[in-house]
Structure formats: structure tokens, C-alpha cells
Amino acid sequence: xxxxxxxxxxxxxxxxxxxxxxxxxxxxxxxxxxxxxxxxxxxxxxxxxxxxxxxxxxxxxxxxxxxxxxxxxxxxxxxxxxxxxxxxxxxxxxxxxxxxxxxxxxxxxxxxxxxxxxxxxxxxxxxxxxxxxxxxxxxxxxxxxxxxxxxxxxxxxxxxxxxxxxxxxxxxxxxxxxxxxxxxxxxxxxxxxxxxxxxxxxxxxxxxxxxxxxxxxxxxxxxxxxxxxxxxxxxxxxxxxxxxxxxxxxxxxxxxxxxxxxxxxxxxxxxxxxxxxxxxxxxxxxxxxxxxxxxxxxxxxxxxxxxxxxxxxxxxxx
Amino acid sequence: xxxxxxxxxxxxxxxxxxxxxxxxxxxxxxxxxxxxxxxxxxxxxxxxxxxxxxxxxxxxxxxxxxxxxxxxxxxxxxxxxxxxxxxxxxxxxxxxxxxxxxxxxxxxxxxxxxxxxxxxxxxxxxxxxxxxxxxxxxxxxxxxxxxxxxxxxxxxxxxxxxxxxxxxxxxxxxxxxxxxxxxxxxxxxxxxxxxxxxxxxxxxxxxxxxxxxxxxxxxxxxxxxxxxxxxxxxxxxxxxxxxxxxxxxxxxxxxxxxxxxxxxxxxxxxxxx
Numbered sequence: 001x002x003x004x005x006x007x008x009x010x011x012x013x014x015x016x017x018x019x020x021x022x023x024x025x026x027x028x029x030x031x032x033x034x035x036x037x038x039x040x041x042x043x044x045x046x047x048x049x050x051x052x053x054x055x056x057x058x059x060x061x062x063x064x065x066x067x068x069x070x071x072x073x074x075x076x077x078x079x080x081x082x083x084x085x086x087x088x089x090x091x092x093x094x095x096x097x098x099x100x101x102x103x104x105x106x107x108x109x110x111x112x113x114x115x116x117x118x119x120x121x122x123x124x125x126x127x128x129x130x131x132x133x134x135x136x137x138x139x140x141x142x143x144x145x146x147x148x149x150x151x152x153x154x155x156x157x158x159x160x161x162x163x164x165x166x167x168x169x170x171x172x173x174x175x176x177x178x179x180x181x182x183x184x185x186x187x188x189x190x191x192x193x194x195x196x197x198x199x200x201x202x203x204x205x206x207x208x209x210x211x212x213x214x215x216x217x218x219x220x221x222x223x224x225x226x227x228x229x230x231x232x233x234x235x236x237x238x239x240x241x242x243x244x245x246x247x248x249x250x251x252x253x254x255x256x257x258x259x260x261x262x263x264x265x266x267x268x269x270x271x272x273x274x275x276x277x278x279x280x281x282x283x284x285x286x287x288x289x290x291x292x293x294x295x296x297x298x299x300x301x302x303x304x305x306x307x308x309x310x311x312x313x314x315x316x317x318x
Numbered sequence: 319x320x321x322x323x324x325x326x327x328x329x330x331x332x333x334x335x336x337x338x339x340x341x342x343x344x345x346x347x348x349x350x351x352x353x354x355x356x357x358x359x360x361x362x363x364x365x366x367x368x369x370x371x372x373x374x375x376x377x378x379x380x381x382x383x384x385x386x387x388x389x390x391x392x393x394x395x396x397x398x399x400x401x402x403x404x405x406x407x408x409x410x411x412x413x414x415x416x417x418x419x420x421x422x423x424x425x426x427x428x429x430x431x432x433x434x435x436x437x438x439x440x441x442x443x444x445x446x447x448x449x450x451x452x453x454x455x456x457x458x459x460x461x462x463x464x465x466x467x468x469x470x471x472x473x474x475x476x477x478x479x480x481x482x483x484x485x486x487x488x489x490x491x492x493x494x495x496x497x498x499x500x501x502x503x504x505x506x507x508x509x510x511x512x513x514x515x516x517x518x519x520x521x522x523x524x525x526x527x528x529x530x531x532x533x534x535x536x537x538x539x540x541x542x543x544x545x546x547x548x549x550x551x552x553x554x555x556x557x558x559x560x561x562x563x564x565x566x567x568x569x570x571x572x573x574x575x576x577x578x579x580x581x582x583x584x585x586x587x588x589x590x591x
Binding site for chain 2: 022023026030034038041042045046047052055150152153154155158159161162163165166189240243244246247248249250251254255262265266268269270272274277281284285288292
């Protein structure tokens with residue numbers, strides 16, 4: 001006899017803190033886990049790490065390089081040394097891309113551009129989410145939204161790059177690239193259409209629930225009834241969309257020549273500069289950790305909010 | 319059955335076009351013809367020529383060969399993962415369900431392109447190609463596909479649906495493979511597989527375009543082979559610098575539309591009942 005596939009509602013009500021707690025733990029572990037995993041992967045591959053980073057046909061004196069890059073005493077020594085430096089804000093130097101240049105300087109120059117790009121691209125997505133939650137976007141527009149979402153970031157970025165070249169004198173370079181990049185990111189790969197359809201599917205399912213109808217009969221609004229229940233799902237969707245924007249930012253930054261973290265990662269990956277890739281990946285992990293923490297806070301906050309209301313009702317009933 | 323057969327027909331034709339292109343792709347491009355003055359389809363049929371006078375169909379065919387097998391394999395892998403996700407929920411294997419959810423959280427924690435670039439960096443030069451990157455992309459996409467298939471299985475009734483079919487005396491094969499996977503999970507499995515196939519093609523175009531635009535070697539194919547990104551880069555030069563390669567832009571966008579059309583067609587064919 002198979003067990004019921006439905007979770008016990010009472011148990012899940014009592015264990016509301018499990019998901020936020022797991023996310024918090026994951027958020028705290030991520031900035032350490034990512035560089036550790038990368039270090040272990042480098043050592044797990046066939047051949048010694050220095051030869052992988054700089055093959056003998058390109059670099060001479062592999063042993064000296066291994067010593068210079070601190071690769072000669074094994075993965076745990078490399079990782080612990082790198083982490084202790086990183087904790088103090090010292091991310092090491094570039095190995096090959098701009099040999100000897102402090103990576104923290106490169107990262108500091110890149111972060112504002114990437115954050116501006118992601119922030120601008122997030123505006124239409126947030127707008128789409130809010131409008132869809134309010135049921136303000138008509139379903140007749142769905143085919144147009146789906147069509148827009150089919151375009152991959154690289155195609156729209158290429159068109160944007162051409163437009164940037166053609167209108168360089170009128171609109172200026174960097175600012176135009178930033179706005180164009182944000183528009184591309186906000187539309188491409190189903191970013192905007194996914195935000196609208198994803199939010200609408202969550203909110204419309206909740207609108208059909210009986211409690212919503214009862215709330216409306218009591219004179220309350222639909223939104224005030226469904227909001228506590230849809231917020232965790234919407235926050236989860238928004239986190240996934242921001243991560244998606246970070247992913248697309250790599251393409252957009254390279255094509256539109258925006259000096260951001262994605263461009264830095266791409267340039268470093270091309271020349272196999274592990275000294276840059278490791279800190280940049282860790283910075284991305286830190287951003288992801290912040291998003292995870294925000295999701296945990298939102299989930300926890302909503303759970304507490306929901307649990308407060310019935311308490312008041314119970315007290316009034318008593 | 320409204321719309322099913324047209325969707326099957328269109329997607330089959332488009333997919334066949336992609337496979338034929340991949341099969342007939344020449345191993346090496348024709349010799350450069352630097353004396354060529356006209357590059358359009360009228361001068362070099364059927365699609366025109368690139369900036370070195372080589373027929374564009376050869377670039378298109380080589381690009382199709384680069385993407386065809388890895389993208390289809392990645393799609394199939396994700397389809398299998400999605401089927402597994404649905405079956406796990408139907409069988410009510412809670413420990414496996416929790417493991418999939420935990421795996422999804424870990425895998426989904428980093429932007430996909432960042433993971434792809436890290437894999438590209440760590441791969442030894444001899445292993446470079448689209449296959450390992452496509453496999454990584456499939457692995458990154460798997461938890462989402464499994465989650466969606468599990469949600470469909472849950473809406474179906476999960477373990478209670480299976481129990482009901484057992485009560486009818488159906489065999490395990492008929493319950494899980496025929497009823498759960500083929501009849502009920504098919505639309506989501508096929509759509510996820512088709513979407514990942516398309517995403518891997520777009521991933522190849524993106525990675526190759528980024529390399530081409532900086533005159534760097536691609537992570538996805540040897541230097542002797544051209545990809546669809548080279549065609550699109552010619553198109554970019556037509557747009558930005560008025561170079562005589564507008565036919566390349568049309569062909570590049572056409573190839574992207576071919577892949578997107580195949581995905582839409584396959585998804586619709588699987589959805590229509």
C-alpha cells in the first residue's frame with residue numbers, strides 16, 4: 001500500500017521554518033562551497049593544476065609557476081590560503097589575463113556596471129510581475145509575449161550592438177550600452193514573458209480557491225487574500241529571474257563591451273586565468289547567497305505574518 | 319486532435335532540415351575566393367558567400383553539425399530526468415523527492431553561464447567541444463524539468479492515481495510507462511527536452527559569437543570549423559558598418575528561427591490530444 005502523496009498539512013504548518021532555515025544555511029555555505037568546489041575540481045582533473053591552467057606547450061617552467069600561484073602544496077593549502085586572504089578583501093593577483101594586477105581592483109571596477117545592468121533589466125521584470133499579479137495584462141497579449149521571449153540574448157545583443165555603433169555620436173557610448181543591455185536582458189530568453197505568465201499562473205490558481213471567493217463575499221479584496229499565499233512562490237520566481245539575468249549578463253556585457261563581472265569572467269576563462277575566475281565565481285556566489293537570504297527572509301516573514309492573523313481571530317472568538 | 323498533425327509535420331520537416339544540413343556538412347570549407355566582388359545569393363547560390371568568398375551554405379552546414387548531436391543528446395537527457403521526476407512523485411518516494419529538491423537548490427544557486435564558463439575553463443584542451451558543455455547545461459536544467467514533471471504527476475493524483483490503476487489489475491509497465499509517462503507526462507517531458515535542445519543550440523551560438531567577435535578560439539568547436547555565430551557576425555557587420563552581408567544576417571536569423579520553430583512544433587505536437 002503506497003503512502004498518501006500529500007504532505008500532512010498540520011506538520012507542514014508547524015515546520016514553516018524549515019525552508020527558510022535551509023536557505024539561510026545554504027546562503028552562508030555558498031561563498032565558501034563554490035571556491036572549495038572549484039579548487040577540488042582543478043585538482044581532480046588529469047594532470048597537475050599548473051599544467052592545466054597553463055599547458056607546457058604555452059608556458060615554460062611549470063614547477064616555478066605552480067610555486068608562484070601557490071599550487072605546489074595541494075588543494076587544501078591553496079584553498080585555505082586563498083580563503084583567508086579573501087576574508088580580508090585580498091583576492092590575489094591575475095595569473096595570465098593582466099598578470100600581476102590585483103583582482104580586487106578588477107572586481108571593484110566591474111561590480112557597479114553589472115549591478116546597474118541587472119538593476120535596470122529588473123525594472124521591466126518587476127513591472128511585469130506586479131501587473132500580472134494584479135491581473136492587469138490581458139491574455140490576448142500572450143502570443144506577442146511568447147514571441148518576444150523566444151529571442152536569445154545573443155541575437156538581441158547583436159542587434160543592440162549594431163544600433164549602438166550606428167547611433168554612437170547621438171547617444172554616447174557607455175550609458176547607451178548599459179540601457180540597451182538592460183533592455184536586451186529584460187526581454188530576451190523569456191525574461192519578461194516568463195515573469196508575466198509565471199506570476200499569472202500562480203496568482204490565477206490562487207484566485208480560483210474557495211477562500212478567495214469567501215474573502216470577496218466578506219468585502220475584502222482578492223489581492224489581500226491571495227498575497228500571503230503567493231508571495232513565497234513569487235519571491236522564488238524573482239530570485240530565479242535575477243539569477244537568469246546574471247547568466248545573460250555575461251553575453252550582453254561581452255557583446256556590448258560593458259566592463260562588468262560577466263565580461264571579466266569571459267576574458268579570464270578565455271585565457272584560463274584561474275586567479276581571476278576563482279574570485280569572480282565567488283563574487284557571483286555571494287550575490288546568489290544574498291538572493292537566497294532575501295528569499296529566506298521573505299518566506300519567514302510571510303509565515304510569521306500568516307500565523308499572527310489566526311491568533312487574533314482565535315482571541316476574538318474566545 | 320486539432321493542430322497535432324500540422325505541428326508534427328512542421329517540426330519534422332524543420333528537424334529533418336537541420337539533420338540534413340549536419341549530414342551534408344563538408345569537413346573543410348571551400349578555398350577562399352578573394353576576387354569575388356558580389357557576395358549575395360545571386361552571385362553564390364543559394365545563400366550567398368562570406369567575406370572570403372566561401373559559400374555560406376557550407377558555414378551553415380558545419381554549424382548544424384556542431385550543434386545537432388550534442389543538443390539532441392542534451393534534450394534526451396533532460397527528457398529522461400523529467401520522466402524520472404514524474405515517476406518519483408508517482409511512486410511517492412519522498413527521500414528521492416527531497417534529494418531532487420536539494421540537488422535543484424544547489425545546482426540552481428549559480429547563474430548557468432557562470433557554471434558553463436567555469437567548466438569551459440577547467441576542461442583540458444583535448445576535451446574541449448560542445449558535448450561537455452551541453453551535458454553540463456542538461457544537468458543544470460534537469461532539476462527544473464524534474465520539478466515540473468513532478469508537479470504534473472502530483473496534479474494527476476500521484477500515488478493515488480497509481481493505486482487506482484493497480485486496482486484495475488494493470489501491470490507496472492502499463493501503469494508507469496504507458497499511463498503516467500506516455501499519456502500524462504508526455505507533453506511536459508517533450509517540451510522540456512525540446513526547450514533544452516534549443517537552449518544548447520543558442521548556447522553554442524552565444525559562446526561562439528563571443529569568441530568570434532573578439533577573434534578568439536571557440537570553446538565549442540575546432541578552429542577549422544565555422545559555426546552559425548560566424549554567419550551572425552557577418553550579419554552584425556552588415557547592420558553596423560553597412561558591409562555587403564545582409565544575406566548573412568537573414569540566413570543567421572533563419573537558422574535561429576529553424577531551431578525555435580522545431581521546438582515550438584514539437585512542443586505543440588506533444589501537447590495536442
